[in-house]
Amino acid sequence: MKTLAITTIGALALLAACPQKRVFQLSSDENNPYMLKQTLDKRQLPAQPTPTNDAKQPRVFVVTAGSPKTIAAFDLASGNVMWKADADVQSRISVGGDFIVALEGSQLVARDQARGAPRWKTNLPGTFVGAAADAQRAYVVYHASSGYVLAAYDGKSGAKSWSADAAGELGAPGAHGGVVYVPYLRQWLSILDSATGKLLTRIRGIDEQIAMLDVTSQRAYYGSKQGVFVLDEKSATGKRADATYGKVKIPPQLDGTTYGVDVYDPVQMMYTAAERKRVLWTTTTIDGQLQLPGEGYAIHYFRYVLGFDTKGELTWAYSNPRVELVASDHTGSAIVGVATNGDVVALDPRDGTVRVRKSLGTTQPVLGATFDADGWSPSGQGEKSDAVSVLVSIARDRDARFDRVKELAVRRLAQLPGPEVTQHLLAVIADPRQPQRLKDTVVDLLMERKDGSSLPVLTTQLQITTDYIANTQPESLAAVAKGIAGLGGTKLEPKDVSAALAALQHHLEAPTTSNGELVQVIGAMAAIGGGVERPVLASHLLLYHADDNLGDDAAWQKAIVVALEKGGPTEREMLRYVARDPRTRPKLAALIQEQLGD
Amino acid sequence: MATTKWLWGLCVAFALSGPAFAQPAEAPPPPAKKAKKDRGKKRKPPVDLSAEVAALNGADLEPAAKAAETLGASAEPAAHDALLDALALGLPPAVTSNVFTALVKHPAPADVAALRRYARHHTPTVRSAAIGALAMYPDPNARLAVVAGLHDPVASVRAAAAAAAGKGRMRDAVEPMLKLLAKGEEASARALAVMADTELARKLADQLGKVPEASLALALGLILKRPDFGPDPERVEIVRAIAKIADASAVTALTDYLDATPKNPPRPSRQEAQGVVEARLGGSPDKQDGRKQ
Numbered sequence: 100m101k102t103l104a105i106t107t108i109g110a111l112a113l114l115a116a117c118p119q120k121r122v123f124q125l126s127s128d129e130n131n132p133y134m135l136k137q138t139l140d141k142r143q144l145p146a147q148p149t150p151t152n153d154a155k156q157p158r159v160f161v162v163t164a165g166s167p168k169t170i171a172a173f174d175l176a177s178g179n180v181m182w183k184a185d186a187d188v189q190s191r192i193s194v195g196g197d198f199i200v201a202l203e204g205s206q207l208v209a210r211d212q213a214r215g216a217p218r219w220k221t222n223l224p225g226t227f228v229g230a231a232a233d234a235q236r237a238y239v240v241y242h243a244s245s246g247y248v249l250a251a252y253d254g255k256s257g258a259k260s261w262s263a264d265a266a267g268e269l270g271a272p273g274a275h276g277g278v279v280y281v282p283y284l285r286q287w288l289s290i291l292d293s294a295t296g297k298l299l300t301r302i303r304g305i306d307e308q309i310a311m312l313d314v315t316s317q318r319a320y321y322g323s324k325q326g327v328f329v330l331d332e333k334s335a336t337g338k339r340a341d342a343t344y345g346k347v348k349i350p351p352q353l354d355g356t357t358y359g360v361d362v363y364d365p366v367q368m369m370y371t372a373a374e375r376k377r378v379l380w381t382t383t384t385i386d387g388q389l390q391l392p393g394e395g396y397a398i399h400y401f402r403y404v405l406g407f408d409t410k411g412e413l414t415w416a417y418s419n420p421r422v423e424l425v426a427s428d429h430t431g432s433a434i435v436g437v438a439t440n441g442d443v444v445a446l447d448p449r450d451g452t453v454r455v456r457k458s459l460g461t462t463q464p465v466l467g468a469t470f471d472a473d474g475w476s477p478s479g480q481g482e483k484s485d486a487v488s489v490l491v492s493i494a495r496d497r498d499a500r501f502d503r504v505k506e507l508a509v510r511r512l513a514q515l516p517g518p519e520v521t522q523h524l525l526a527v528i529a530d531p532r533q534p535q536r537l538k539d540t541v542v543d544l545l546m547e548r549k550d551g552s553s554l555p556v557l558t559t560q561l562q563i564t565t566d567y568i569a570n571t572q573p574e575s576l577a578a579v580a581k582g583i584a585g586l587g588g589t590k591l592e593p594k595d596v597s598a599a600l601a602a603l604q605h606h607l608e609a610p611t612t613s614n615g616e617l618v619q620v621i622g623a624m625a626a627i628g629g630g631v632e633r634p635v636l637a638s639h640l641l642l643y644h645a646d647d648n649l650g651d652d653a654a655w656q657k658a659i660v661v662a663l664e665k666g667g668p669t670e671r672e673m674l675r676y677v678a679r680d681p682r683t684r685p686k687l688a689a690l691i692q693e694q695l696g697d
Numbered sequence: 698m699a700t701t702k703w704l705w706g707l708c709v710a711f712a713l714s715g716p717a718f719a720q721p722a723e724a725p726p727p728p729a730k731k732a733k734k735d736r737g738k739k740r741k742p743p744v745d746l747s748a749e750v751a752a753l754n755g756a757d758l759e760p761a762a763k764a765a766e767t768l769g770a771s772a773e774p775a776a777h778d779a780l781l782d783a784l785a786l787g788l789p790p791a792v793t794s795n796v797f798t799a800l801v802k803h804p805a806p807a808d809v810a811a812l813r814r815y816a817r818h819h820t821p822t823v824r825s826a827a828i829g830a831l832a833m834y835p836d837p838n839a840r841l842a843v844v845a846g847l848h849d850p851v852a853s854v855r856a857a858a859a860a861a862a863g864k865g866r867m868r869d870a871v872e873p874m875l876k877l878l879a880k881g882e883e884a885s886a887r888a889l890a891v892m893a894d895t896e897l898a899r900k901l902a903d904q905l906g907k908v909p910e911a912s913l914a915l916a917l918g919l920i921l922k923r924p925d926f927g928p929d930p931e932r933v934e935i936v937r938a939i940a941k942i943a944d945a946s947a948v949t950a951l952t953d954y955l956d957a958t959p960k961n962p963p964r965p966s967r968q969e970a971q972g973v974v975e976a977r978l979g980g981s982p983d984k985q986d987g988r989k990q
Contacts, residue, residue, distance in 0.1 A: 565850055567848050567849060567850045568848050568880075608814075608817050609825060610821070611850055641787040645818070646819070647790070681785070
């Protein structure tokens with residue numbers, strides 16, 4: 100609100116300095132339901148999601164690094180490169196009917212979409228802010244000395260069709276179906292006739308800024324990092340509660356994920372890392388409410404695409420081999436991405452199955468890409484995604500940037516059954532390169548897992564003992580013991596329990612087991628032993644009840660006494676003896692008396 | 698003793714728990730009562746040891762240690778049983794070594810289980826003492842515990858285990874001690890030297906290049922000095938093996954051998970050693986050091 104106020108004051112000052120009539124003004128009709136309906140009805144949108152290009156073929160336009168940079172046009176349907184052209188690209192590429200347009204150097208340049216040759220160029224009388232295109236025209240917002248301007252150029256000839264001045268800051272535009280959308284002063288979304296530049300109507304965001312604009316062939320989304328409005332008749336309310344508004348649950352581990360480009364951020368007018376943290380979704384409006392499809396939504400996060408159900412639970416994951424995806428889009432039927440190495444991948448939004456994987460054949464790293472592939476539904480043979488291996492590859496990624504994402508992966512991994520999952524979780528704990536926070540998470544997850552089939556795996560892990568000659572030491576003993584303790588109350592095979600108890604007893608009696616580990620080992624034995632473990636624990640208590648190191652450890656005292664006091668008369672009598680023994684460490688004796696109620 | 702009932706209950710429970718714990722479990726507190734029963738038939742009525750037993754099980758460490766010594770000195774089975782009971786019920790670490798020393802004065806098979814329990818104690822000095830005591834028992838379980846001590850992460854415990862293995866001439870300990878020798882552990886070198894027969898001595902000689910030269914020279918030098926090692930042609934082989942060691946410790950080992958053995962009657966091994974030392978040092982070691990035989 101404060102930002103809005105400052106912006107408004109600034110805009111007022113600008114307005115005072117510019118007396119001529121401007122299209123974008125502070126005072127104008129807004130949130131007018133009638134005008135909005137008229138405007139929406141005027142739009143000529145396809146019945147089905149369709150690419151903007153005249154051929155209606157799914158395409159992607161890629162910019163690769165180099166001096167100069169290169170634009171590569173790729174036909175997604177045929178899998179063929181259409182053309183490549185050197186170009187000093189300084190902005191995102193916008194796709195029109197038979198042309199593409201981008202800032203090249205300091206000029207706005209349109210290229211023939213079929214061949215890549217420059218069709219027209221024009222100097223911008225100001226600083227480039229952003230561009231868009233539809234079948235006929237290119238639209239560019241620039242900041243001239245006199246203020247912000249939206250200008251339209253004919254896609255074929257480059258002739259300026261019209262221009263519209265603004266009394267304040269304009270954001271990057273969007274266009275489809277005969278209208279142009281332009282965010283204005285972060286508060287309004289202005290809608291202009293694409294043929295004439297006439298302001299048709301505008302919407303004022305009452306309780307949310309308008310700093311994000313995402314235009315598909317059928318829908319226009321606007322909003323901010325907080326959430327997204329769908330442009331429809333209810334948009335005239337300007338309020339989240341009364342409009343068709345939605346947001347998805349973005350896990351805190353995927354920090355920085357947004358719904359679209361910030362149209363006021365000059366940095367984001369070029370392809371940036373912001374594109375690698377994006378919500379990928381398609382929506383419908385049912386009974387005035389924004390609805391996600393049954394499969395939910397996805398989030399592109401650097402190398403990964405993570406699928407979430409409508410409740411925000413991670414359901415699938417895709418990990419791009421070796422390199423990051425630099426751009427992504429939801430076509431309505433597929434999630435498409437382009438990787439740094441020029442690989443194009445199309446995923447099934449339902450389960451992350453790879454439908455298509457092709458190489459653009461680029462030799463330089465891909466900087467970014469613009470998709471014009473609305474509605475594309477690749478029918479290629481799918482590479483069924485192996486959820487476990489993908490989640491494991493994420494969990495074991497060495498890139499420290501993804502430490503939080505790993506948390507998300509191990510949480511999902513832990514929900515899957517099977518001993519191999521336990522093995523993978525243990526491997527995370529044993530990996531010295533993994534952050535402690537992740538290991539702590541895995542330990543907690545192991546406890547919560549309650550997968551009885553994992554007991555042999557956990558027992559196997561216990562076979563590693565301290566041996567000076569062999570140069571071995573137990574790996575993650577406390578964590579493994581915690582995992583076993585978590586199996587208490589679960590149906591377990593008796594032979595597995597016996598093996599686990601024997602292995603735990605070895606560590607209970609090993610001189611190298613630390614006090615903290617002993618606490619976990621005792622807990623694990625008590626959890627699964629069913630009473631068989633008590634003689635061993637009793638012997639352990641007797642051995643150390645007078646010990647001035649372990650015997651004084653409060654956590655150990657608690658663990659061993661609690662484990663034994665659940666036993667029968669023999670154990671209770673033994674505990675009473677220990678409590679009475681003058682050599683028993685005083686706090687241990689007191690604890691026993693307290694536990695027994697003596 | 699008031700604890701008898703539950704202690705026996707504990708033992709029974711331990712025994713019953715065997716099948717559930719598929720892996721070898723540490724033995725329960727020793728069956729002291731059984732020992733009493735077996736021996737009681739042949740002995741006179743026991744003398745009154747109640748004061749020593751009370752002191753051993755008391756909170757004061759010094760009287761407890763003294764009581765252990767007294768009980769160890771006694772030939773009464775009840776004294777031995779009192780020591781075993783004390784171990785079974787748990788002792789402060791400061792008293793354990795006194796009890797071990799007392800126990801081994803009259804070794805009995807039942808001691809091994811009690812000592813093994815302490816051979817894995819958290820306190821390294823307790824482990825070392827227990828392992829040292831186990832050397833006195835020709836019992837496979839005692840040997841296992843000693844060999845396990847060679848794998849201990851604490852050097853002093855490994856040294857105690859090596860000494861115990863040497864003392865008990867435990868063949869099972871040779872391979873781990875050779876590995877420790879390769880890590881330069883002097884205690885293993887000394888223990889191997891103590892227990893080496895001609896076969897082991899040859900095996901040690903073959904370790905040149907696999908173990909630190911100083912450790913090998915120490916082990917072979919100590920073997921040479923053993924009066925029970927021989928015959929002399931075997932010593933000659935040892936001298937020749939030492940001669941192959943480039944490290945200065947080889948000369949030290951041979952010089953020590955020369956110092957420790959009389960010139961007469963002449964021994965080929967001594968002459969060989971002298972020749973090697975002269976060749977290495979460029980003169981007679983006796984003359985250089987001004988020593989007279």
